[in-house]
Amino acid sequence: MTAALAMPDPAVLIAGMVFAVMVIDPDHGIAQVNPVAEELFGRSEARLRGRPVAAFARFEEPRISALLADPEAQFVARDLTLTVDDRQRRVNLTCSPVPAHPGWRVLTFSEIGQGERDEDGDERVELRAPAVLAHEIKNPLSAIRGASQLLERRASDRDRPLARLIAGEVDRIAQLVDRMQQLGSRPATPSKEPCNLHQAIRNAIATVSTGRDGSVSIDEAFDPSLPPVAADAATLEQVLINLVANACDAAGDAEHPTVTVRTRFASGLVFNAIRFGKSTRLPIEIIVSDTGP
Structure with missing residues (x-):
């Protein structure tokens, strides 16, 4: 005869859930969160505890903020835009008051894609491994960035650009990690803003050159004469880094190893964007060439 197993503690049950869970107290402060909520909001439970959700997150839908301010509101909201630290996520939100405990509520956040079904009707399991790895990577990145800022203040004029380069590369890695965290969810729309094309190229060249022998x-x-272009600067720099690095590898054995990055106005250049069903004029061209075989 098997002995009956003890009922798990409620905190253990909350910690084991695949959705982000928050317990809200009568003063609208966060009393408890599970590890998935720490990951979703990029903060530890210690930093979240006692603060209202609105202190670090916002919803595009005004009615949601009003409902969260009502201690007796019970609701389910789907496909909301949640913004945390300028990063947007699409989530489903539930709010459940706790019976016999006035003012206490439980919130759950599930990113779009969690618990959904694929085209064959089978339950789709979210890949948590990339998100867990991303969380572990971002902790030391914060320390590296802080150290680079300290070095920049203490460094000589000659070495200060290297400290800025470290900070810039840390930010780029953090952005790549953010994309990795979004695996399995709806892809984020790139943020297109006026970008200095030549500055983006020079940043990429500096990154590649730092790791090579010259x-x-x-x-x-x-x-x-080229004007600013509408682009996601971080994504553009990543593409350029890959192109320049590959060109350097290809030219390495040449008699005169040289990589040339050229920009020009290419009148009449048209890209057939099949996904959008139309042709798009792209008058500015970047060419990365090398002297390799």
């Missing part, structure tokens, strides 16, 4: 010459052939 045996490959990287030359610029820029058209100085």
